[in-house]
Amino acid sequence: MKRACLAVFASGSGSNYQAIVEACKDGRIDADVVLLVCDKPGAKVLERAKIFGTESFAFNPKDYASREEFETVIADMLDERGVDYVCLAGYMRIVGKVLLERYAQRIVNIHPSLLPSFKGAHAIQDAVDYGVKIFGVTTHFVDETLDGGRIIDQGAVVYEGSDIEELTNLIHNIEHKLYVKTINKLINNKY
Numbered sequence: 001m002k003r004a005c006l007a008v009f010a011s012g013s014g015s016n017y018q019a020i021v022e023a024c025k026d027g028r029i030d031a032d033v034v035l036l037v038c039d040k041p042g043a044k045v046l047e048r049a050k051i052f053g054t055e056s057f058a059f060n061p062k063d064y065a066s067r068e069e070f071e072t073v074i075a076d077m078l079d080e081r082g083v084d085y086v087c088l089a090g091y092m093r094i095v096g097k098v099l100l101e102r103y104a105q106r107i108v109n110i111h112p113s114l115l116p117s118f119k120g121a122h123a124i125q126d127a128v129d130y131g132v133k134i135f136g137v138t139t140h141f142v143d144e145t146l147d148g149g150r151i152i153d154q155g156a157v158v159y160e161g162s163d164i165e166e167l168t169n170l171i172h173n174i175e176h177k178l179y180v181k182t183i184n185k186l187i188n189n190k191y
């Protein structure tokens, strides 16, 4: 049977991209990452993609007339490479109807909070500011709303300290394991 093909979309550092690729390479995920899509030319994730030998497509949304236009280019690339699932990993952009229609129920996201609380780009800081003691991570199917869609997996950690860096590291560690679990569910149709 053909190994599943994944595309990862990211905008920043790419630690989740790396966790997914490493899991594919060492057999914890029975799939290959065939494309990295990045909407921030110069982002660190592109260096990681070079190191791990993943083809990458970096684009500047401002070079396109509309979201539909760049999503059509991306969707064609995904089709050409036989991508089965798209994993958003710190892709700080709403997914539009072109991708959602072509990859219906095949786009997932990871977010550093126990959704539906603390959506958005500053989830960890927002939760700290709110006085949260139980932090977490959520993977979910992607819909047209910010960090919205049906939840697949969640992981939690109790943290009562005040070191945001320590907390962020704890959350990232959960993310890297949770995404592997979720991708395995997807490729084995067990969600």
Ligand code: GAR
Residues within 6 Å of the ligand: 010, 011, 012, 013, 014, 015, 016, 017, 089, 090, 091, 092, 110, 111, 112, 119, 120, 121, 122, 123, 147, 175
């Ligand atoms: C991760 O914490 C991910 O959950 C978050 O961006 C970070 C990317 O880190 N995503 C969101 O906030 C989505 N709303 P990484 O670039 O090191 O993988």
